[in-house]
Amino acid sequence: MKDALDVHRSLLAREVPHEVVRLPRLVLDADEIPAVLDLPVDRCVATRLYVADNQLAAVLVRAGALPHPGAVLAALGAQTLRSAPVEMVNAVTDFAATLVCPVLLPADVPVLADACVGHTDVVYTATGDGGTALGITSRWLLTASNALVAELCSPGSPTVDLADDLDDDVRQFVRPRLDWR
Secondary structure, X not given: OOOHHHHHHXXXXXXXXXXXXXXXXXOOOHHHHHHHHOOOXXXXXXXXXXXXXXXXXXXXXXXXXXXXXXXXXXXXXXXXXXXXXXXXXXXXXXXXXXXXXXXXOOOOOOEEEEHHHHHOOEEEEEOOOOOEEEEEEHHHHHHHOOOEEEOOOOOOOOOOOHHHHOOHHHHHHHHHXXXXX
């Protein structure tokens, strides 16, 4: 099984700036990283694996979040989607299924990243090892994982209202167009 040392060596070889952080306690799932590091969930990324039309695909989302299935299907151009079985994830990725690191996935596994992943400068993700996390800028994470960025947030996820940055005079003209929800 791959672990933090494999991830570290791979990123060093590609000259990708990063840090491997020792966790204060062991985690069994990437969704536990925010609580252990005392970070907001938007600073932590989990890798979800799915089978789309019989092809394994990885989806990077905020820790604790799930992508909207329709958005994943559309981004992959697939007809069917199901969660990948643990045995398949372990065999294909060589990572523990709940601690998959997005930067060392096989080249034939497409990687999608939710656009929300790029909203934070530095993010933390699993390394395949329950005692460590990978700290990396979101830009480098997306580059190193060869991720295709798409809007994958579930419809119930919070959105950013861009009209909040506008003057009151301008907002009155823009607001009606933004209230489509």
